[in-house]
Amino acid sequence: MFRIVLNRAISAAILIVIASVFSFMIIAAFPGNVAGLIAEMRGGFVSQEVVDAVAEEFRLNDPLALRYLHWLGDVLQGNLGVSLRTGENVSTAMAQRLEPTIVLVLGGSVVTLLMGVMMGFAGAMRPNGSIDQLIRVIAVFNVSLPKFFLAAMLIYIFGVQLQILPTFGFRGPLSWILPCIAVGAVPGALLSRLIRVALEEAMSRPYVITAKSKGFGRRHILFQDALPNIVPVFLTTFGMNIAFVTQSSLIIEPIFSWNGIGAYFVEAARFRDLPVLQSCLLMFSILFILVNLAVDLIVMLADPLQRRARGA
Amino acid sequence: MNSTTMPPLEVDDFTVTLHTPTLSVRPVDGVSYSVQAGEVLAVVGESGSGKTILNMAPLDLLPVGVDAEMKGSVRFEGRDLLNMSTSELEAVRGGGIGVVFQDPLSALNPVRKIGRQLTEGIERHLGLTPTQAENRTAELLTLVGLPDPKSRMQQYPHELSGGQRQRVGIAMGISGEPRVLIADEPTTALDVTVQAQIVELLKDLQKRMGMAIVIITHDFGVVSGLADKVAVMYAGRLSELGSVRDVLIDPAHPYTRGLLQSVPSLTVPMDTKFLGLPGQPPNMAYRIEGCAFAPRCIEARADCHVNRPSLLSVPHSASDRLAACPVIVNQFA
Ligand SMILES: Nc1ncnc2c1ncn2[C@@H]1O[C@H](COP(=O)(O)OP(=O)(O)OP(=O)(O)O)[C@@H](O)[C@H]1O
Numbered sequence: 001m002f003r004i005v006l007n008r009a010i011s012a013a014i015l016i017v018i019a020s021v022f023s024f025m026i027i028a029a030f031p032g033n034v035a036g037l038i039a040e041m042r043g044g045f046v047s048q049e050v051v052d053a054v055a056e057e058f059r060l061n062d063p064l065a066l067r068y069l070h071w072l073g074d075v076l077q078g079n080l081g082v083s084l085r086t087g088e089n090v091s092t093a094m095a096q097r098l099e100p101t102i103v104l105v106l107g108g109s110v111v112t113l114l115m116g117v118m119m120g121f122a123g124a125m126r127p128n129g130s131i132d133q134l135i136r137v138i139a140v141f142n143v144s145l146p147k148f149f150l151a152a153m154l155i156y157i158f159g160v161q162l163q164i165l166p167t168f169g170f171r172g173p174l175s176w177i178l179p180c181i182a183v184g185a186v187p188g189a190l191l192s193r194l195i196r197v198a199l200e201e202a203m204s205r206p207y208v209i210t211a212k213s214k215g216f217g218r219r220h221i222l223f224q225d226a227l228p229n230i231v232p233v234f235l236t237t238f239g240m241n242i243a244f245v246t247q248s249s250l251i252i253e254p255i256f257s258w259n260g261i262g263a264y265f266v267e268a269a270r271f272r273d274l275p276v277l278q279s280c281l282l283m284f285s286i287l288f289i290l291v292n293l294a295v296d297l298i299v300m301l302a303d304p305l306q307r308r309a310r311g312a
Numbered sequence: 313m314n315s316t317t318m319p320p321l322e323v324d325d326f327t328v329t330l331h332t333p334t335l336s337v338r339p340v341d342g343v344s345y346s347v348q349a350g351e352v353l354a355v356v357g358e359s360g361s362g363k364t365i366l367n368m369a370p371l372d373l374l375p376v377g378v379d380a381e382m383k384g385s386v387r388f389e390g391r392d393l394l395n396m397s398t399s400e401l402e403a404v405r406g407g408g409i410g411v412v413f414q415d416p417l418s419a420l421n422p423v424r425k426i427g428r429q430l431t432e433g434i435e436r437h438l439g440l441t442p443t444q445a446e447n448r449t450a451e452l453l454t455l456v457g458l459p460d461p462k463s464r465m466q467q468y469p470h471e472l473s474g475g476q477r478q479r480v481g482i483a484m485g486i487s488g489e490p491r492v493l494i495a496d497e498p499t500t501a502l503d504v505t506v507q508a509q510i511v512e513l514l515k516d517l518q519k520r521m522g523m524a525i526v527i528i529t530h531d532f533g534v535v536s537g538l539a540d541k542v543a544v545m546y547a548g549r550l551s552e553l554g555s556v557r558d559v560l561i562d563p564a565h566p567y568t569r570g571l572l573q574s575v576p577s578l579t580v581p582m583d584t585k586f587l588g589l590p591g592q593p594p595n596m597a598y599r600i601e602g603c604a605f606a607p608r609c610i611e612a613r614a615d616c617h618v619n620r621p622s623l624l625s626v627p628h629s630a631s632d633r634l635a636a637c638p639v640i641v642n643q644f645a
């Protein structure tokens with residue numbers, strides 16, 4: 001068991017190194033004259049001397065490998081550089097913007113979970129019944145909807161027409177509701193379809209006939225026999241959905257005027273604020289990899305078959 | 313008739329038609345028999361002859377997606393299973409009628425502990441508290457020959473051997489203290505030495521609990537070792553029904569004779585290929601006129617291909633015995 005955990009941790013570490021290389025390459029492989037661009041963004045008169053000074057400051061003339069190691073050393077010490085646009089320290093700025101993003105990712109995951117589980121089970125209770133049909137329509141509708149459109153609809157309905165929920169800014173739990181729904185609805189719909197299909201598949205297994213032979217009805221079998229069998233699929237998909245939710249923060253945070261890391265990322269991309277872009281990319285990649293690692297390990301611990309298959 | 317003399321299981325002119333999107337087949341066609349309290353009936357016949365459908369369809373235990381239309385009646389203690397509501401049938405399943413399946417690995421839920429899979433049925437049918445049900449489960453596991461039951465109950469199915477799993481399957485089948493136990497080829501998935509142990513176990517349990525057993529098998533060793541009566545099925549129909557003594561020692565129906573001749577020895581398990589019988593069983597998707605076995609039968613007359621034979625009493629048998637073959641029955645007379 002310990003060896004498996006170690007193996008998975010090592011491969012996650014390798015992935016993180018690869019992700020760091022890609023993040024690093026954003027500046028290294030940026031097309032055109034990076035030094036000139038940075039000098040321009042800082043404003044003032046751009047002379048050749050200024051450009052050369054910038055190149056010196058960002059070590060743009062050093063060999064690539066050396067630059068990477070330097071950068072990595074800085075990152076490991078928590079130094080992510082300085083924003084070209086605002087001159088802020090990137091680490092400090094990110095720390096300040098962490099809270100809204102954490103709320104969005106956790107809240108969105110809760111919405112995903114609630115929607116996925118409730119709709120998935122409701123559909124599986126009576127396959128092809130009216131509830132199942134309705135849920136299927138909702139799911140298809142949701143999945144095919146662009147995220148910003150869903151967000152706009154939520155804002156219109158709850159903020160403008162009903163005026164019951166705040167639609168602007170990160171201002172306490174009430175203001176969390178709409179963004180979390182906007183972020184969690186699509187993965188929730190996907191998860192509900194997956195749960196529904198996985199339950200259906202589990203309900204066609206021979207052990208279900210055994211459970212029936214003991215006198216149990218569909219509801220009992222669904223929860224006692226089918227559910228434990230779909231846990232690994234469920235956790236894996238749910239983990240992937242956390243990644244989707246994280247990625248949605250890029251779109252949803254600006255719409256609801258949340259000052260999170262997603263909005264920071266978008267802003268940095270718009271203004272070609274390379275150090276910020278680089279840092280956000282690195283953070284998101286690491287988050288992705290760690291969530292996946294956590295899910296894999298949880299799945300392994302939760303599934304008695306895998307525990308044996310992997311020689312625990 | 314009161315419940316002490318009424319046979320616990322009476323099957324009367326039972327017919328099953330399976331409908332699939334493309335075609336309909338009739339794997340059970342006008343079958344009648346009864347099983348007395350404490351009696352063991354073996355159902356034998358080639359693969360595909362309808363043995364499983366005959367026993368599982370009335371309990372609504374067919375795989376999902378199989379749409380079975382049933383006619384006739386299957387009475388359990390006088391009540392027709394075919395007319396029961398879902399909840400009535402759920403009360404019978406695992407209570408009055410227990411079931412043991414062929415493949416104990418797929419029949420058990422792979423991700424649930426064995427203890428829980430047993431206690432839930434016991435709680436449901438015997439009305440015991442969880443603690444009482446756990447004690448009862450431990451007793452049951454000991455009864456079916458699994459020592460150290462408390463630690464067994466903490467294990468998952470994959471942590472047991474095939475024979476141990478089938479002992480769990482049998483414990484599950486008898487856990488509701490049924491009056492009738494249906495066992496569909498309970499030894500087929502096991503190796504030969506284990507098969508013998510499982511047969512011994514069933515015999516022992518049957519004596520202790522006095523329940524009736526319907527056992528589906530390909531193995532004439534199982535028939536002679538366990539059963540009182542044999543029903544021979546061919547293409548969804550009963551071709552012969554009688555005591556083990558009569559049917560195995562002096563088979564009447566040409567199909568039963570062919571079946572027995574294809575077995576080298578009564579104690580050796582029989583393969584599903586019947587070497588002694590030339591030809592193939594008929595396709596049950598088509599309506600069969602006359603005797604279903606006629607095309608393969610060395611005794612067949614012109615009449616056999618036209619009129620469907622009914623079960624006739626075979627003279628000079630040690631006990632009541634029926635065979636669906638007028639040609640042979642006339643020879644016996
Ligand atoms: N899922 C199914 N869909 C359609 N037809 C089926 C299905 N299962 C069984 N049948 C039909 O019913 C017939 C009888 O099947 P059954 O399983 O009762 O045979 P059996 O006597 O139990 O065979 P075996 O000894 O192989 O278990 C088969 O020949 C087949 O034509």
Ligand SMILES: [Mg+2]
Pocket residue numbers: 363364365496
């Ligand atoms: Mg069968």
